[in-house]
Amino acid sequence: MNGFVFSQKPIEIESGSGPYLTSTDGTEYLDMGASYAVASVGHSHPDVVAAVQQQAEELLFVQGSYPVAVRQALREKLAAIAPGDLEDVWLANSGTEANEAALKFARHATGRSKIVAANRAFHGRTMGSLAATWKGKYKQGFEPLAGDFVHVPYDDPEALAAAVDEETAAVILEPIQGEGGIRPASTEYLQTAREVTAETGAALVFDEIQTGLGRTGTMWAHETAGVVPDALTVAKGLGSGLPVSATVVADWIADDPGNHGSTFSGSPIVAAAAGATLDVIEAESLVENAASVGGYLQSRLAALDEPRDVRGEGLLVGIEVKRGANRHLKHLALDHQILALPAGRTVVRLLPPLVVDESHADETVDALAEVLA
Ligand SMILES: *Cc1c(COP(=O)(O)O)cnc(C)c1O
Numbered sequence: 001m002n003g004f005v006f007s008q009k010p011i012e013i014e015s016g017s018g019p020y021l022t023s024t025d026g027t028e029y030l031d032m033g034a035s036y037a038v039a040s041v042g043h044s045h046p047d048v049v050a051a052v053q054q055q056a057e058e059l060l061f062v063q064g065s066y067p068v069a070v071r072q073a074l075r076e077k078l079a080a081i082a083p084g085d086l087e088d089v090w091l092a093n094s095g096t097e098a099n100e101a102a103l104k105f106a107r108h109a110t111g112r113s114k115i116v117a118a119n120r121a122f123h124g125r126t127m128g129s130l131a132a133t134w135k136g137k138y139k140q141g142f143e144p145l146a147g148d149f150v151h152v153p154y155d156d157p158e159a160l161a162a163a164v165d166e167e168t169a170a171v172i173l174e175p176i177q178g179e180g181g182i183r184p185a186s187t188e189y190l191q192t193a194r195e196v197t198a199e200t201g202a203a204l205v206f207d208e209i210q211t212g213l214g215r216t217g218t219m220w221a222h223e224t225a226g227v228v229p230d231a232l233t234v235a236k237g238l239g240s241g242l243p244v245s246a247t248v249v250a251d252w253i254a255d256d257p258g259n260h261g262s263t264f265s266g267s268p269i270v271a272a273a274a275g276a277t278l279d280v281i282e283a284e285s286l287v288e289n290a291a292s293v294g295g296y297l298q299s300r301l302a303a304l305d306e307p308r309d310v311r312g313e314g315l316l317v318g319i320e321v322k323r324g325a326n327r328h329l330k331h332l333a334l335d336h337q338i339l340a341l342p343a344g345r346t347v348v349r350l351l352p353p354l355v356v357d358e359s360h361a362d363e364t365v366d367a368l369a370e371v372l373a
Contacts, residue, residue: 011333016043019353019360021339029333032352032364033341037210037316040237041280042355048240048276055272064265074271077278078246081219084228088254090247091266095209095235096124098245099172102231103128104260106170106203109253113147116163116171116202118154120180123172123207132172134180155185157192168202170231175221178210178351181344182311182318190225203230203253209245210316213237214281214354217291217314237354240277244270286354290314297350297361304369317350318343321372325349328371336367 012024019042021029034040041048055070062068075089082089092098107113115132117123123132130138131145139145152159154177164171171193177183197204206229211221213234218224220232230253235245244266264270281287294314301310301319309320321328325342332338332348343349350364 018042019356027337030338030352030360030363032350032356032360033339034237034351034353035241036341037215037236037351038241039353040213040215041240041277041284041286042353045240045277045280047280048273051272051276052242052269055269059268061264061267061269063263064261068268068271070268070275071266071271074266074275074278077275078234078248081278082232082248083220083223084250086228086230086232086248086250088249088251090249090260091271092245092247092262093243093264093270094124095207095233095245096126096129097262098209098233098235098247099123099129099132099205099207100126101247101260102203102205102207102233102249103132103170103172105231105247105249105253105255106205108255108259110169110201110203112167112169112202114165114168115149116160116168117149117151118160118173118177119151120154120177120183121151121172121174121207122177122179123174154180154183155189157186157189160189161192161196164196164200164202166200168197168200170203170205171197172205172207174207174211175225176211176216176313176316178316178349179343181347182316182349184221184311184313185225187225190222190227194227194229197230205229205231205233207233209233209235210351211313213278214287214290215314215316215351216312217287217294219287221313221316238277239270239273242270242273244274281354284355289357290354293356293358293361296358297365300361300365301368304365304372312350315350315352315354315356318347319350319368321346321348328368331371332367336363336371338364338367340364 079087117132121134123129131149152163231249311318341349
């Protein structure tokens with residue numbers, strides 16, 4: 001699927017530290033994909049490991065209806081960094097579930113069913129989120145999907161405005177499309193999305209599962225457009241690898257606690273990992289680092305001859321390449337010990353841990369220059 005398979009030379013990973021992964025044969029790899037943006041604060045960050053160890057000794061799990069300090073603290077931290085008046089935090093176990101919750105809440109609060117999503121969107125693979133996802137490959141064999149989803153061209157304000165009406169429960173958008181090829185939306189597009197949803201009473205959902213928590217050089221990718229959504233979904237880097245996601249919503253679409261839930265959601269152990277991860281992002285100024293190292297990385301990439309197009313924000317970067325991305329990724333891994341990801345067939349995607357510095361950027365660009373030549 002999205003990952004690339006090492007058919008000739010499997011790399012078996014044994015350990016990780018900072019932006020590096022080490023294989024069983026002792027080779028060190030620079031992980032410029034952060035294992036799908038999960039290792040945002042670096043692999044096995046000592047603070048996160050310590051928080052998990054301590055929590056494991058105290059309490060692995062207790063049902064969600066009992067207040068637990070570590071879970072409560074995570075909710076408060078997420079509410080504090082969420083934009084505007086988004087303060088109601090629902091925890092879940094994966095990105096797709098965070099989107100399911102947002103869509104359920106929007107339907108319930110509006111009493112409507114139509115959801116507008118964008119071409120090339122990726123929102124997950126459970127039945128509801130899958131219906132919002134665009135690519136046929138993910139949906140084939142699973143029809144009929146959840147109903148009443150409409151797709152419109154991405155970053156086309158007029159097409160979006162035409163599709164949103166009084167029957168629309170929600171518009172769900174990635175401020176920068178990730179799986180769809182690293183495609184940033186214009187400010188005008190996000191502002192139009194805000195205007196047309198406000199006018200029609202629909203909820204605006206921003207899926208920041210890949211773009212959130214500092215990756216783009218701001219806490220949230222949509223921030224620069226100066227709009228506040230009604231719901232925000234967060235996952236990938238939140239728990240440094242433990243399964244945790246969040247749907248942060250405005251009061252008007254917040255549901256009653258009895259209407260949605262999941263046994264494992266926000267368990268003490270994942271809450272400890274996520275709380276520690278958020279603390280590291282703040283303590284190590286990783287949002288600022290993503291902005292400065294990301295800017296440096298992108299300016300160096302733009303100066304290369306070979307790529308046709310370099311897109312992204314901060315440390316979420318797509319490089320349009322010829323002849324298929326996987327071929328280049330394999331060379332990067334095997335010849336240069338740099339792990340990156342594809343984003344569609346012709347895009348090499350870099351989304352490294354937010355702890356990388358300019359030397360890691362240099363190493364990656366120099367290797368790419370050779371590989372792409
Ligand atoms: C990865 C991703 C998802 C799905 O998250 P899972 O944890 O794999 O379910 C949803 N939306 C976006 C933008 C993503 O990048």
